[in-house]
Amino acid sequence: MKTCATIAGLMFASAASAETLTIYTYDSFVPDWGPGPAIETAFEAxxxxxxxxxxxxxxxxxxxRVRLEGARTEADIVLGLDSNLVAAARETGLFAPHGVTADLDLPVAWHDDTFLPFDWGYFAFVSNAGTEAPANFRELADSDLSIAIQDPRSSTPGLGLVLWVGAAYGDEAASIWEGLADNVLTVTPGWSDAYGLFLEGEADAVLSYTTSPAYHLIAEDDDSKVAWAFDEGHYLQIEVAAIVAETDQPELAAQFMAFIGTDAFQSVIPTTNWMYPSVMPEAGLPEGFETLVQPDKGLLMAPEEAAAARDAAIAVWRDALAR
Incomplete structure (x- = not known):
């Protein structure tokens, strides 16, 4: 007959022997209201x-961070890079093929054996219903509206914004940013800080996603937030995960990458990460998503094109805001 002490010892030994998969991700993925906890519970089971x-x-x-840590990083998987960073990430040599074949539901074709999409969305400015919405960046620049944006050197939405302006206006991007400089209330390191300032009433609008109003509508029963539809098109973001080549948990990492395409992962995305899933869940999209802005035109640079345009686009943005 096992004593309580013996049982406790066996339970401790089992817990101690459980393998750990370390996943680096962005800040908003991890909190209780983000997708992390539900995904963690489902995968651990x-x-x-x-x-x-x-x-x-x-x-x-x-x-x-991963580039700085190099081969000594503790990460087994990095989840939260996007299509604009894929080429730069590939150049590091720090990531390994994922070996997953997935039937992706993306607005563009995606073929990459290293970086696997887990969700996607369109960048947009989110404001309060009743605020007079500009139809494009030029009208925004000509207005007195204040905006909170993110730094393109640290934030994927911030980088998406400078590439969005570049894709929409080409050689005229500098003049667009010169016009927008007076509208920029603040530049934050990441999305959460900027969105928080908007919710506190500090800015008229914030750089976010066309899907952001769904959070307020579904989670808060609040239809007061809207995304502005811009006639020059909206820039597409595809978020990806990748295995770190030096992982000491290659089998677990491969298992998690395959898990990304399952309903247990994808069904969590729409109402926790408030993005479109990369593989449509069995139940489809939640009620409320049908009310969202659907861009007439999607803008996207290929990963190599985005990498080539990145430094110049950031320089144009920085110079305009520094004047």
């Missing part, structure tokens, strides 16, 4: 392991 989510700033900060 499948793998018999432990997931350790590590918040490492916004999306662009993730790549900076």
């Amino acid at each position: 499948e793998c018999g392991c432990d997931i350790a989510f590590v918040a490492a700033g916004d999306g662009a900060a993730l790549l900076s």
Whole structure:
């Protein structure tokens, strides 16, 4: 007959022997209201392991951290880079093929054996219903509206914004930013800080996503937030996950990458990360998503094109705001 002490010892030994999968991700993925907890619970039930989510700033900060840590990083997976960072991430040589074949539901074709999409969305400015909405960046620049945006050097939405202006206006991007400089109330390191300032009434609008109003509508029964529809198109963001080549948990990492395409992962995305899932859940999209702005035109640079345009686009933005 096992004593209580023996049983406790066996339970401790089992817990101590559980393998841990360390996933670096962005700050808003990890909190109770983010997708992390539900995904952690579902995957741990499948793998018999432990997931350790590590918040490492916004999306662009993730790549900076992994690049700095190099082969000694503790990360097994990095989740939260996006299509604009894929080429730069590939150049580091720090990531390995994922080996997953997934039937993706994206607005563009995606073929990459290293970076696997887990969700997507369109960037947009979110404001309060009743605020006179500009139809494009030119009208925004000509208005007295204040905006909170994110730093393109540390934030994937911030980088998406400067590439959005570049994709929409080409050689005229500098003049657009010169016009927008007076509208920019603040530049924050990441998305959460900027969105918080908007919710506190500090800015008329914030750089976010066309899907952001769904949060307020579904989670708060609040239809007072709207995304502005811009006639020059909206820039697409595809968020990806990748295995760190030096992982000491290659089997667990591969299992998690395959898990990304399952209903247990994808069904969590719409109402926790408030983005479109990369694989449509069995139940489809939640009620309320049908009310969202649907851009007439999607803008997207290929990963290599985005990497080539990044430094110049950031320089144009920085110079305009510094005047």
